[in-house]
Amino acid sequence: MVSVILFTLLIAVLIFFYMRHTARRRKKHSAQLNSVKDFHASYDRVKTRRELRDRHSGYQTYVTKYNSTEDYRERSE
Secondary structure, eight states: OHHHHHHHHHHHHHHHHHHHHHHHHHHHHHHHOOHHHHHHHHHHHHHHHHHHHHHHHTOOOOOOOTTOSOOOOOOOO
16 A cells, blocks of 8 residues: 555656656746747848838838828829
Protein backbone atom coordinates (compact mmCIF):
# COMPACT_ATOMS: atom_id res chain seq x y z
CA MET A 1 0.00 0.00 0.00
CA VAL A 2 2.79 2.41 0.87
CA SER A 3 4.60 1.62 -2.38
CA VAL A 4 1.51 2.59 -4.41
CA ILE A 5 1.28 5.95 -2.60
CA LEU A 6 5.02 6.58 -3.08
CA PHE A 7 4.74 5.67 -6.77
CA THR A 8 1.77 8.03 -7.17
CA LEU A 9 3.65 10.85 -5.43
CA LEU A 10 6.68 10.23 -7.64
CA ILE A 11 4.53 10.46 -10.77
CA ALA A 12 2.87 13.64 -9.44
CA VAL A 13 6.25 15.26 -8.73
CA LEU A 14 7.54 14.34 -12.19
CA ILE A 15 4.44 15.81 -13.81
CA PHE A 16 4.84 18.96 -11.68
CA PHE A 17 8.45 19.49 -12.79
CA TYR A 18 7.61 18.77 -16.43
CA MET A 19 4.74 21.30 -16.40
CA ARG A 20 6.96 23.88 -14.67
CA HIS A 21 9.67 23.38 -17.29
CA THR A 22 7.27 23.78 -20.23
CA ALA A 23 5.65 26.86 -18.64
CA ARG A 24 9.03 28.55 -18.24
CA ARG A 25 10.00 27.72 -21.82
CA ARG A 26 6.66 29.02 -23.14
CA LYS A 27 7.01 32.20 -21.07
CA LYS A 28 10.51 32.82 -22.42
CA HIS A 29 9.31 32.30 -25.99
CA SER A 30 6.28 34.56 -25.61
CA ALA A 31 8.45 37.34 -24.14
CA GLN A 32 10.31 37.47 -27.46
CA LEU A 33 7.08 37.90 -29.45
CA ASN A 34 5.98 41.42 -30.20
CA SER A 35 2.88 41.38 -32.37
CA VAL A 36 2.42 45.14 -32.38
CA LYS A 37 5.98 45.74 -33.58
CA ASP A 38 5.61 43.08 -36.27
CA PHE A 39 2.34 44.62 -37.46
CA HIS A 40 3.84 48.09 -37.66
CA ALA A 41 6.86 46.78 -39.56
CA SER A 42 4.68 45.02 -42.13
CA TYR A 43 2.42 48.08 -42.46
CA ASP A 44 5.45 50.33 -43.04
CA ARG A 45 6.69 47.95 -45.72
CA VAL A 46 3.32 48.10 -47.55
CA LYS A 47 3.17 51.87 -47.13
CA THR A 48 6.71 52.29 -48.52
CA ARG A 49 5.93 50.13 -51.54
CA ARG A 50 2.79 52.16 -52.24
CA GLU A 51 4.72 55.43 -51.96
CA LEU A 52 7.43 54.20 -54.30
CA ARG A 53 4.85 53.03 -56.85
CA ASP A 54 3.00 56.33 -56.72
CA ARG A 55 6.19 58.36 -56.94
CA HIS A 56 7.28 56.38 -59.98
CA SER A 57 3.98 56.84 -61.79
CA GLY A 58 3.61 60.47 -60.69
CA TYR A 59 0.18 59.80 -59.21
CA GLN A 60 -0.64 61.54 -55.96
CA THR A 61 -3.04 59.67 -53.68
CA TYR A 62 -5.65 61.67 -51.85
CA VAL A 63 -7.44 60.79 -48.65
CA THR A 64 -10.95 62.11 -48.19
CA LYS A 65 -13.20 61.86 -45.19
CA TYR A 66 -16.24 59.59 -45.17
CA ASN A 67 -18.80 62.39 -45.48
CA SER A 68 -16.63 64.63 -47.59
CA THR A 69 -18.13 66.67 -50.39
CA GLU A 70 -15.36 65.37 -52.64
CA ASP A 71 -16.07 61.77 -53.62
CA TYR A 72 -13.64 61.35 -56.47
CA ARG A 73 -10.61 63.23 -57.74
CA GLU A 74 -9.45 62.88 -61.32
CA ARG A 75 -5.95 61.70 -61.96
CA SER A 76 -3.94 64.55 -63.42
CA GLU A 77 -1.17 63.71 -65.84
